[in-house]
Amino acid sequence: MEGMxxxxxxxxxxxxxxxxxxxxYITFYGHLTPGGGFAGGIxxxxxxxxxxxxxGKRMSLGKLSDFYASLLDNxxxxxxxxxxxxxxxxxxxxxxxIEKSNPFGxxxxxxxxTINIAIxxxxxxxxxxxxxxxxxxxxxxxxxxxxxxx
Amino acid sequence: xxxxxxxxxxxxxxxxxxxxxKHLVKKIIGMxxxxxxxxxxxxxxxxxxxxxxxxxxxxxxKSQFVQQSVDPLPQVLVxxxxxxxxxxxxxxxxxxxxxxxxxKTFDMSEIRRLHG
Amino acid sequence: xxxxxxxxxxAPLGMAFLNLLVTKVFRHVSSYxxxxxxIFLLWLSIRFFGEQPFYYAMGGWMPPLGIxxxxxxxxxxxxxxxxxxxxxxxxxxxxxxxxxTAQSKFYSLYLLMIxxxxxxxxxxxxxxxxxxxxxASLASYALxxxxxxxxxxxxxxxxxxxxxxxxxxxxLGIALLYSATGTLNMADMAGILAQGGPKNLIFFIFALFxxxxxxxxxxxxxxxxxxxxxxSAPAPISAMLSGLIIKALGIYCVARIFFIILGIVPxxxxxxxxxxxxxxxxxxxxxxxxxxxxxxxxxxxxSQMGYVMVGIGLATPLGILGGLxxxxxxxxxxxxxxxxxxxxxxxxxxxxxxxxxGLMKKMPWTGTSCSIAALSISGIPPFNGFWSKLIxxxxxLQAEYxxxxxxxxxxxxxxxxxxxxxxxxxxxxxxxxxxxDIKEVPVLMVTGMVILALLCVGLGLLYPFYGQxxxxxxxxxxxxxxxxxxxxxP
Numbered sequence: 001m002e003g004m005x006x007x008x009x010x011x012x013x014x015x016x017x018x019x020x021x022x023x024x025y026i027t028f029y030g031h032l033t034p035g036g037g038f039a040g041g042i043x044x045x046x047x048x049x050x051x052x053x054x055x056g057k058r059m060s061l062g063k064l065s066d067f068y069a070s071l072l073d074n075x076x077x078x079x080x081x082x083x084x085x086x087x088x089x090x091x092x093x094x095x096x097x098i099e100k101s102n103p104f105g106x107x108x109x110x111x112x113x114t115i116n117i118a119i120x121x122x123x124x125x126x127x128x129x130x131x132x133x134x135x136x137x138x139x140x141x142x143x144x145x146x147x148x149x150x
Numbered sequence: 151x152x153x154x155x156x157x158x159x160x161x162x163x164x165x166x167x168x169x170x171x172k173h174l175v176k177k178i179i180g181m182x183x184x185x186x187x188x189x190x191x192x193x194x195x196x197x198x199x200x201x202x203x204x205x206x207x208x209x210x211x212k213s214q215f216v217q218q219s220v221d222p223l224p225q226v227l228v229x230x231x232x233x234x235x236x237x238x239x240x241x242x243x244x245x246x247x248x249x250x251x252x253x254k255t256f257d258m259s260e261i262r263r264l265h266g
Numbered sequence: 267x268x269x270x271x272x273x274x275x276x277a278p279l280g281m282a283f284l285n286l287l288v289t290k291v292f293r294h295v296s297s298y299x300x301x302x303x304x305i306f307l308l309w310l311s312i313r314f315f316g317e318q319p320f321y322y323a324m325g326g327w328m329p330p331l332g333i334x335x336x337x338x339x340x341x342x343x344x345x346x347x348x349x350x351x352x353x354x355x356x357x358x359x360x361x362x363x364x365x366x367t368a369q370s371k372f373y374s375l376y377l378l379m380i381x382x383x384x385x386x387x388x389x390x391x392x393x394x395x396x397x398x399x400x401x402a403s404l405a406s407y408a409l410x411x412x413x414x415x416x417x418x419x420x421x422x423x424x425x426x427x428x429x430x431x432x433x434x435x436x437x438l439g440i441a442l443l444y445s446a447t448g449t450l451n452m453a454d455m456a457g458i459l460a461q462g463g464p465k466n467l468i469f470f471i472f473a474l475f476x477x478x479x480x481x482x483x484x485x486x487x488x489x490x491x492x493x494x495x496x497x498s499a500p501a502p503i504s505a506m507l508s509g510l511i512i513k514a515l516g517i518y519c520v521a522r523i524f525f526i527i528l529g530i531v532p533x534x535x536x537x538x539x540x541x542x543x544x545x546x547x548x549x550x551x552x553x554x555x556x557x558x559x560x561x562x563x564x565x566x567x568x569s570q571m572g573y574v575m576v577g578i579g580l581a582t583p584l585g586i587l588g589g590l591x592x593x594x595x596x597x598x599x600x601x602x603x604x605x606x607x608x609x610x611x612x613x614x615x616x617x618x619x620x621x622x623x624g625l626m627k628k629m630p631w632t633g634t635s636c637s638i639a640a641l642s643i644s645g646i647p648p649f650n651g652f653w654s655k656l657i658x659x660x661x662x663l664q665a666e667y668x669x670x671x672x673x674x675x676x677x678x679x680x681x682x683x684x685x686x687x688x689x690x691x692x693x694x695x696x697x698x699x700x701x702x703d704i705k706e707v708p709v710l711m712v713t714g715m716v717i718l719a720l721l722c723v724g725l726g727l728l729y730p731f732y733g734q735x736x737x738x739x740x741x742x743x744x745x746x747x748x749x750x751x752x753x754x755x756p
């Protein structure tokens with residue numbers, strides 16, 4: 001049986017949805033409350049890391065394989081760049097070209113929301129990819145991590 | 151003043167750990183402590199005792215707000231610098247794992263195939 | 267025209283990520299995409315050539331609040347150097363990197379490094395400078411370890427630790443500068459400091475920056491990482507590191523921050539000259555005894571950067587001109603020498619000088635380029651290295667630093683000895699039996715080297731045609747830094 005004990009697995013099952021929801025909330029409301037793309041992305045990645053610790057890496061790689069993690073990573077960075085370039089076409093590099101209105105609303109800050117989402121996706125994918133790369137590689141290093149039977 | 155002094159002690163502790171310890175992971179920890187000491191220092195630059203968050207709410211006097219609120223710019227800088235520190239740390243961990251694979255040790259004094 | 271300025275940073279940055287996306291579908295296109303970006307940037311820098319200085323406000327936020335990019339004569343010099351060397355190195359890298367796996371990752375890191383360097387050169391904001399410095403440094407740490415052999419990883423770890431310390435120290439200096447002036451915009455800061463800042467704090471900041479940028483540019487007490495890191499990387503990256511990174515991240519920042527923003531003071535000049543003199547002498551003495559071709563070149567980088575530092579630290583108009591001219595020349599001939607060492611390694615599989623020999627007959631193009639670069643670095647008259655060294659020596663004598671002038675001549679002589687050794691053991695002499703059937707390297711590699719070799723000849727002889735526009739205007743900015751305030755702020 002891969003992963004940790006039954007207690008950890010049950011707790012993780014209960015918590016994981018809340019963690020993801022909170023990460024998404026932090027990402028989306030970054031322009032109104034403390035937080036933003038980086039913090040939210042880290043939370044999402046920590047959720048995935050918690051899942052890896054509780055259920056073993058086969059489970060989390062089944063949810064998000066390393067190929068798609070690196071794809072999402074690049075896609076997030078490239079989206080961020082594209083938003084900056086759209087501003088450039090409209091006048092200045094990084095210009096906030098969407099109309100800003102309705103203070104304290106979700107759609108009040110122009111491009112900041114889209115930029116936050118792009119950063120969130122990038123940070124989530126890249127931190128998860130770094131973690132998985134280190135764990136997968138660490139298993140090949142003999143003696144560093146004791147081989148578990150699976 | 152005391153808090154700046156303590157902060158500089160934290161910085162020097164990190165530097166000492168980076169220089170004097172031979173274990174690669176301890177070196178990484180020293181590096182991270184050093185970076186966080188600098189981050190803390192930058193936060194302290196913008197800190198005011200009894201300050202308020204730098205958000206201008208309706209009904210606030212502008213001059214009083216400027217006097218009371220903490221400086222938001224250092225906080226932004228620290229966020230960026232934390233991200234950079236994270237990527238440096240990830241790269242260091244990856245390289246030290248690879249080094250362990252090649253040399254079968256984490257001891258920096260035994261990792262010296264390059265010399266001169 | 268000014269609208270085009272952020273493209274210098276944006277194009278390589280975007281292509282670095284697009285590269286990895288595209289290569290998931292189409293393999294083997296990353297090198298062509300990189301080539302396209304590099305040619306585009308060269309075209310852009312030639313179009314920008316001779317523009318009047320201006321600033322570009324990112325996102326429409328006016329300085330001193332927003333981040334600015336500033337185009338002026340000093341940026342122009344460095345942008346031209348980076349564009350030209352990058353083109354030659356990329357031409358060389360296309361066939362050379364075929365022997366490595368994961369090429370798309372290589373080109374992505376390479377483009378990130380280029381983006382970081384352009385950012386450092388063009389930025390007008392202190393914290394932005396730090397961020398771009400870290401982008402370029404991080405990419406270079408990863409690229410040094412690109413071969414993942416034991417030595418490369420060791421060199422990369424050493425480089426990472428020392429580079430991380432230097433970045434931390436630079437960040438501390440920037441934080442203290444922010445606390446002293448309350449702004450991060452360079453022009454605004456220069457204006458505030460010109461009215462008189464806190465003297466002691468400024469001296470402390472000078473010390474921090476000398477340590478930080480001294481580590482980045484490998485001045486002698488801080489040089490330990492360079493002889494390991496530069497030879498360990500793949501040859502194109504060695505050429506980039508030695509030719510561009512230590513200049514864009516080290517010397518350029520010293521020139522920009524010390525001379526234009528903080529305003530140079532006599533004691534700092536002395537410190538810079540002492541560091542430069544030490545680097546010259548110790549670098550060349552360590553270089554003479556080396557038998558590894560790339561390691562020898564790395565030690566010569568330390569020594570030659572000492573020349574630049576002495577010239578700039580002298581702070582007379584002629585000295586700064588000599589320093590900047592030597593910066594340009596060193597970028598050209600040291601990149602060329604590293605590319606030649608890469609070409610030798612590509613054909614023969616070794617870079618130990620004792621095992622080479624007689625390669626001039628088998629590899630005439632590479633051999634000729636290598637000789638030109640070797641003559642150029644050791645200061646033989648028609649080539650470019652001679653003129654810049656001559657200018658530095660004349661400037662030293664004019665300022666009555668006779669001892670340092672004599673040391674400079676002596677170091678040049680030692681450089682000549684060491685490169686006579688290189689030529690004797692690699693290009694001339696008898697060809698070892700096992701190298702009887704080696705061939706000249708592929709044509710793209712030769713093209714990259716020939717471009718740089720032609721520059722080695724041309725930069726010295728054609729100085730009257732381009733010197734006024736490129737070098738002397740940059741010199742004028744450094745001598746009269748108050749000009750910066752007139753165009754970098756509204």
